[in-house]
Amino acid sequence: MYRMLGTSYIDRFVVLIDDDTPSAIAETAISELIKSRYGTDDFNIMNTDSIKETVQSTxxxxxxxxxxxxxxxxxxxxxxxxxxxxxxVTERTSEIGVRMAVGARQSDILGQFLIEAVLVCILGGVLGILLVFGVGSLVNKFGGDSVGVIYSPLSIVVVFVCSTPIGIVFGFLPARNASRLNPVDALAHH
Structure with a gap:
């Protein structure tokens, strides 16, 4: 050892265990083996399970x-x-009044504005996905080998699945306000 490294001690060594061997048992066995052979407990054992737990918690x-x-x-x-x-709704109050005057029901107005809100959300989702693909391709192109973007098809599906409820939930109040307008007041609005 001295001829190779210039030291009379072992700095470190790595022990690989089988996949089916519990690491805690292997750690105990190695610790007892070193103590019995060298009569000292002046050593540290680093178990990769602790690193794995740290990575998982992070x-x-x-x-x-x-x-x-x-x-x-x-x-x-x-x-x-x-x-x-x-x-x-505020800008289109006169249009809503005309639609109600020619026979549109409250449910028709409510449906129209809910559909518009959902379409705005879906369009925002599509633009967001396109932006992610654009930025991701730039990162992949200029990031080198160590940095890369991986796209998850599930994430894309989640964007579209979330767009509809967001549009319905946040579009309901404006749609309800539009459907409850008095046609006479709406026609007089300018």
Whole structure:
């Protein structure tokens, strides 16, 4: 040992165990073997299970953080859709009055504005996906070998599945306001 490394001690060594062997049992056996051979416990054993647990807990924390950001973003986006739809109802009050005067029911007006809100949300989802693909392709192109973006088909499906309820929930208030307008007052609005 001294001729090869210039030291009289072993700095470290790696032990690989079978997949079916519990690492805690292997760690105990190795520790007892070293103590019995060398009569000292002046050594450290690093088990990869602790590293794995740290990685898993960090991954869980990051997932929760990203999920929280996504939920907040959905709420903010929904509020934005609601504001857009409220402005749309205000600007189209005369049109709503004309539609009601020629026979449109409250449910027709409600349905029209709910569909518009859902379409705005779906369009926002499509634009978001296109933006992610664009930024992802730039990252893949200029990020080198160590950085890459992987696309999940499930995430794309979730975007479209979330768009409809967001549009319905946040578009309901403006749609209800539009459907409850008095036709006479709506026609007089300019």
């Amino acid at each position: 991954t869980t924390a990051i997932t929760l953080l990203i999920s929280s950001i996504a939920i907040i973003s959905l709420i903010v986006g929904g509020i934005g859709v609601m504001n857009i739809m409220l402005v749309s």
